[in-house]
Amino acid sequence: MNNTFVVDVAIAGAGIIGLSLALELRQRGLSVTVMERGQAMSSASWAAGGMLAVNDPQNPPELMPLCVSSWALYQKYLDRIESLSGQRVAMRTRRTLQEPKLGRISNALATTAEIAELAPGLDPSGHSFEWLEEGSVDPNDLREALPASVREAGGILLEATEVLGVEATAGGVLVETGQDRISAGMFVNCCGAWSGSRRWGGVPVEPVKGHMANLRCEPSRLSCVVRTPAVYLVPRGDGRVTVGATIEHAGFDETVHEPQIKAMLDSAVRFLPEATIPSPTDGWIGLRPGTPDGLPILGAAKREHCWHATGHYRDGILLAPVTARVMTQAMLGETPDVPLETFAPSRFDSW
Template structure:
């Protein structure tokens, strides 16, 4: 039996794929679907979020994005949902600029992406507002990444839990307090906080920011605060992002009129408090992009902990300890990279697996 420690979108996706393949599997998490996945906006945007130093992460993201339509269709069917039940949308991301300096950065990024074979469309301010009429008049121009997408992570985790229930996969709603080892040091199971034990042929550590507490992996919590607003009608037709006051802000629309605004990035340890300052910054910056957000109802505020690694790449694959596999450290990309993570662990992406192999951190693998 495989034991998956972690019930976020990554851990649940792994459990689902293993169950579909006929392997016995159990998930351990005190509150499945209520961690970083619950706070996430669900942007599937490897192109619009690219940076010059993270080409390996871009490769992983693009490969995983290609898998998302099939992943979503199979999951919806397995969970008994109607097609489109996960609110997966592929209308692209619009990255906007307010001044000449911002436009120069976007132009440089467009040239860079073109060299990588990932062309984007340059737009004037007027063209941006034609696409999104609610944008501020001060928007000078932008880039449209037409291949980017987004999904509702809360629907995804709910669907994964439903699919696992339909396949009679046990979900143990307890915290994993430690790993069980045999006399040779191999991992042979999990010790639960209540004192119980689960024996396993393999333990997959997908506990996000809490992974380091179980295995000492180089993963740290990165706090992100997110605000959800509600409108009778969708305010935007696609994801919109931009740099305001030196920080990146994004707005992600849902089909039901919800608008997700995020996100702060704070090195605050395991602090998950929602703060007035964090929400003020989000709303202030979002208003610069779309002035109408200040008229919307606030429906939810939440803070989650992203699992960051030193190089911002996830840890996916066998550890240096027999019986222990890592699937953690996805930072801001857990939702995007969930299909690829399962593929790597199923042996379907051998070339890309090298980019996220835990062995690159020799002291921890």
């Protein structure tokens, strides 16, 4: 017979957003169950480059307050995950060389001598770069440590448990899974690229596919992120340099296409000529949760007691700490550190 569990908050989706929110809610004393239809941290949150790209010129300007707040929270967020899980989650880089958009140079350009110090393997010819004080993490580190930290903090994480539906009850919701039922005071949709399902009330989230791949290079030859309009390179400090990423509107197709990988790696090797391309290539894909205006969807859903925390598109790794913070504040009836009107699900009511 199916059991019914009672909790304060039920979360669908154990990517970085659902798990970081669970951690923050536990810190505030709420009981939390996270349901994941596959394995925790195995979708976009694992596939990502892990750049904490606060100053990416591709980001919509409205995103800046969230980016800045999240970056300010990041080191403490990693420390908390490390201390709960007992696993190391390092900031792998602390500086970025970014090729600015034409006519939009806001920082001093990097000199040849400066580039030679942190990126002696980089061939910058024909390009100019500015320095940014930005970090990066390896999502593989978070894949192990974040679920462990949620469990250690007292959260319940149910893997291989698909949420099939959510029904309103007096004062809360009843969450249906293939196995058990969860009776909760609140429900949060953290289903990433799958958040647009009618099950959750139909927010306009669409998958945006990205191919990624690893190069190999002697670690001392590149120790900062390099970001250009065509390609980015994220050194992990152990010989891997992660290269990304294509932007493809291909529905839920999760096939890895070798020509896309090859083109991306060729373009990266032009910047890092000493790097070698593994054979067979070491490539993968992920589905970003995209929204029509490129901004996340954070706040109360139309359905009572239900919330959305999704649509983080290219920045969910960066935005996880601030999302956890402001969502918790909003759900507890407090004033969020960053005003959420711009990100409210209701902005799509007339879509």
